[in-house]
Amino acid sequence: MPRKDRVAGVRSVERAILSGRARRVVVARDADERITRPILALCREKGIEVEFVGTMKELGESCGLGVGASCSAILGTSDSAIEPGSDQKQEGGL
Numbered sequence: 001m002p003r004k005d006r007v008a009g010v011r012s013v014e015r016a017i018l019s020g021r022a023r024r025v026v027v028a029r030d031a032d033e034r035i036t037r038p039i040l041a042l043c044r045e046k047g048i049e050v051e052f053v054g055t056m057k058e059l060g061e062s063c064g065l066g067v068g069a070s071c072s073a074i075l076g077t078s079d080s081a082i083e084p085g086s087d088q089k090q091e092g093g094l
Contacts (some may be wrong), residue, residue, distance in 0.1 A: 008060065008069040010035055016073040017042045023076035024049045028056040031070035039071050 005052050007016050016022040017039070025043050027036050029052050043050050053059050055070030 006063055006072050006074050008063040008065055008072040010039060010070060013039055013071045013073045014042065016075060017046055017048060021049055021075050022073035024051060024074040025071060026051045026053055026059060026074065027060045027071045028053055028069065030055050035070050040089075 007013060013022065013025060017025070024038060025048055027039065027050060040050060042048075055060075056070055059072055060067050060069040063069055
């Protein structure tokens with residue numbers, strides 16, 4: 001059963017980032033760079049912390065899915081969302 005404190009998949013993650021609900025984004029290391037590059041750029045723009053994990057399969061399972069996921073977003077209320085320009089650490093660099 002999917003978890004309520006996070007969303008998975010590129011479109012859902014993008015919506016969460018743009019709406020200010022994404023507190024942190026998790027990206028699978030084996031995900032296609034063409035898929036994750038726009039998400040990483042949005043995270044940089046919005047000042048959202050990015051964490052990288054092993055595989056899409058592992059990420060999908062951690063989200064309660066029966067399939068792999070290239071990325072997921074940990075959700076928070078707009079009050080707890082990371083403010084753009086904060087000192088949050090972002091890994092990777094595309």
